[in-house]
Amino acid sequence: MNRSLAVLLLLVTSVLAGCATHPAPQLRPYTAEETRQLELEALSRRGLSFDEYQQQRAALTRQSSKPIGFDRQGEMNAERSIKLLGRPS
Template sequence: MNRFLAVSFLLVTSVLAGCASHPAPELRPYTAEETRQLALEALSRRGLSFDEYQQQRATLLGQPQKPFSFDRQGEMNAERSVVLHGRPS
């Protein structure tokens, strides 16, 4: 009988302790930094083109939008010898 009382006392104590604990971290409001990070993670999963991604990322971060694009020179042949700014490439 003592064993039954001890087990039931421990059970009731653990249930009451669980009810009295602080709320879960998921229930608290997100900070501005956490919200921005979640938005950036969602943006990276959207499968946008490079230019669209950079535009929307700059908007989220509050940065001025820079024109990102590939250069108009095309691909370079690895066998071609070109000197850029006094250095061999």
């Protein structure tokens, strides 16, 4: 009798604790930039050779749709290296 009462009490406590917890927050879809960053992080964890890593990283970064060069404020995009003639960069 004592054992069944303890099991019943444990079961009721776990059910009530489960009902009292907040539901999981709504999952939002990842943005394109977040998806790209997650792919690059996963690529760095794969343990590929240097050549394979560079090849796959180049394929991932080519997919980005960021403009190359100057933005509207006249600042250079630092993600791409562009050599200017007559200027050290």
